[in-house]
Amino acid sequence: MERIERTRSGEPGGGPAEPAQARGGADGSSGTAASAPARPAPLASFAYTAADEEKRRGVRRMKTTATGLLLLVALVYVLATWAKNAGVGGWPGFVAAAAEAGMVGALADWFAVTALFKRPLGLPIPHTAIIPTKKDQLGASLGSFVGENFLSGDVVRGRIQALGIGGRLGAWLAEPDHADRVTAELATALRGALTVLRDSDVQAVVAEAITRRANAAEIGPGLGKMLEKIVADGGHRRVVDLICVRAHDWLVLHGDSVMDAVQGGAPGWTPRFVDKRVGERVYKELLRFVTEVRDMPGHPARASIDTFLTDFAADLQTDSDTRARVERLKTEILGRAEVQDVIASAWASVRTMIIAAAEDEQSELRLRARASLLTFGARLSTDGRMQAKLEGWLEDAAVYVVTRYRTEITSLISDTVASWDADQTSKKIEAHIGRDLQFIRINGTVVGALAGLLIYTVSQAFGA
Template identity: 55%
Template sequence: MKGVALAFLGAAALIFVATTLWQSAGAPGWVGYVKAAAEAGMVGALADWFAVTALFRRPLGLPIPHTAIIPTKKDQLGQSLGEFVGANFLSEEVVRERLRKVGVSVKLGGWLAKRENAERVTAELSTAAGALVTVLRDDEVQAVVEQAVVKRVMDAPWGPPLGKVLERVFADGSHHRLVDLLCDQAHDWVRDNHDQILGVVSGRAPTWSPKFVDSMVADKVYNELLSVTANVKDDLNHPMRMALDRFLGEFAHDLQHDDKVMGKAESLKQQVLAHPEVQTVIGSIWATAKRLLLEAADDPHSELRTRVLAGLMSLGERLAGDEALRAKADGWVEGAAAYVVLNYRDEITTLITDTVRRWDGEETARKVELQVGRDLQFIRINGTVVGALAGLVIYSVAQLIG
């Protein structure tokens, strides 16, 4: 494009020389119009060449003021560019409006609803999780687990929280199923262990008691025991059930308010955590968790990846079809973007200014010229053409006035 612009200047110069020589040899009057157009075209071409060149370097190497603007004003341009980006692109209103028009949630929902896309995200998440787990040092993670988890479990009392949980369970009646199961199992055990019960009762009879009396007593005890367990099993309002409910309620209350019961709970906690098997489990928590996580991340058909895949697809379908959820998700995205803009706008614009400041002046001018220089050469071409037309008009007006 430099060659094309130079060709326009050369053409104007040749026409000017030719018409000048022709006029000296007695050319017709219209030649003066051509000469004036060529002369003004040369002036326009030279002026625009100077303007375009002055952006990137000093024309002809002369130290003319206000030339080589990009190399000498690079830092100021970078500062202005950073301020322009911060004011016009990183404002909260602009970011929110742009995100609102984009519709992040609906596009993300439609994309995630497709199985191949959800599988791709699942695979990437699995790879990232596996890489993160692999680079972590086992001894450090185990120490954190023991300090953050085990120590808190050891320091926190078990009685009050356990009592609150049990109190809620008993209040809701959720324990009745367990009681029903225990009653069923107790009745079934009594029914199926006739000989054992007879043997226990007979074994505790006095030595002087006749055997047939022992057998009769044992049968009576067995039948009564079987009857009692059957009644407890079938009657939901049986006194034994009611007594058990009262006992459980009192036990839940004592776990929260009775120092003696709470002390026993703490003692039980210490015994459980001090058990060798429990200590072995605590010492291998991270190793076990790491192995399970790596295996699940590597296996495309693992329960973990299957659930993540299903969750992502379900999320995509809900985002695509649930307007309320989309509005909420868009609000989260806009809020997050606005937070970043408000709190880190200066850091972002500083990145621009610092980057430009590190550039070499001449190298910067060369890069910019390679990007926009081709279009700038049209300024020279237009300057030649517009200058020639302007010169022709001025010469024509001068002739009319004369």
């Protein structure tokens, strides 16, 4: 019995805890084949911890109890057999039979429990040390079991339908406190995302997207329709009024410049006083013309402007040459470095504005987000069609993930188990379930004794 207990508790003399082929050599290679692929390093999270050692001490206490019970029934068997051989009639036979069967049950269950984690008595008995030697197969089987029974489309759909996510989510979001919490979390996520993004990368993407979109769309017809509508509605007249006012004011302030320009363009053979008189005359006529256009809504020049704009709007829509010129002008403008800088710098302004709004609890952005969440939650909690639609999306997404990535998910289980060290795995599992397994030994002792007593009683009754 001392030999048995040393084996079970892992003391010296108990034999190897696992077969040689299940252990690697000192250099980490396999003990049986030098060409065997190296195992992944054990996961740090699976290391044997102080908490595991505490549980293992509890297992040892239960082992002592189970072994003590075995020793007790063995002692009872010896005493009962001695009394029977000494001529004591009656009870010694019954007690000896019960004790004998109890020992058999205890030893059988000891063997079964020990065989899970190591070789009983160190003997190479087939189908023992199951966990160390069959760890990888158990991991693969566990992965297959999970894939077949938990990662199937029908199981996922049934589980999501049973949860009633739509109604529960709607009721949760309809609570103001919850809406505030979600709004705050979204603001934090948005602020974090904008902080992580590199301005240069975003600016390049924004500039490229705007430029590509502008180059892809012809703007001539659109501009023509807009200009046609503006002229038809008289919206251009304020612009004409403004131009006339500014032109009049400029002429009043820069009359000398106008007259000098006229004189400078006169032929060299004309007398200077003639040039001066011509310049003054041109200036006065120009000032009079601009003044009349400014003060007379029905001036013929205004009608000419209307006609010109109407014709230009039509050419923008129908004349291929005009449209081609507009496109070339658009390309030239977009290609200028100044324009690209303006487009790219727009991101900086937008980013600053969004971050400020996300940080301010009373900003319009957060208030609108909160109101939208409350409205959405209230509607989702009562609208069955919306609930069904949302749950349908969730079901489809979940089924897509589990069916498309089922192999990867199950291989995560099997690969993780394969990466565990066999000895550490055995010790850790025994620390967690070994205490309950020792109850099997105790139960085997008690049940075996009762069964032996019953068998002996029946045999005595029929034998009499």
